[in-house]
Amino acid sequence: MLTPSLEDYLEEIYRFSLSLDTVRVTDISKRLKVALPSVTKALYKLRDECYIKYERYGEIKLTDKGNEFGYYLVARNQLLQEFLALICSKSNFAVEAEAMEHYLSTATIDAIKNLVEFMKGNPSWQLAFKDFMSLQD
Template identity: 35%
Template sequence: MAEQPTPPPRTTSAVEDYLERISELIKTKGYARVVDIAAELKISQASVTTMVQRLDGEGLVKYEKYRGMVLTSAGEEVAARIAHRHELLTNFLTLLGLGKTVVDHDVEGMEHHVSVETFDALEKLNRYLETHPEVLAAIKK
């Protein structure tokens, strides 16, 4: 019997925001520390430490006090999924001609609250609109 793939861990929007920030910090700075995450999310270092310890306990990050953290493979998988959703929504709303401020605001609100099925449909629609500029032009009228 073939082994079923394990589904990605269920996450909350708060967990996703943390993983997204940790991933972005690692990509831009090469590391992520509690102080950096607190500054990015505009919250206290104590709150960040509590969440990072939780993420460590859930196997999404490997955290060492005073040293920082790295994403585990499970954490990287979730962060990649979040980044893909963020990029898809950003591209889709930008295609529709919405301004950067509106897009950034709306994507932050939408990315955690849209089902997998809706994302799949949006991805297909996004690809269609990118390859059919005449349809996109008609929508923008």
């Protein structure tokens, strides 16, 4: 089980891997706004847990396990942002999803996923909810 901080590192490595051939320590440092030594320390922990392949000053490569979990982390974040939009939250979806994602159980994430899928599959319910919410303002 990864800490929320290590999940953030893995999520960013996964995102970078989708568009870059080589993920660098400096890329992660800039994106997460953390010092280079903090990134290196996290990379060693992720390597020890078999999520990445990494040697000091070398390339950062996701293992199959890291790729699979990285995909899950990104999908979870996107799901939570979609959920916040569906419930008409007046928040910064990205910030709010980041605050929520590490502290919800898998069962709750699955329940949110079911609700989002239900709402998307039943536009009349979604419209009725939006109408209801507009009356609350």
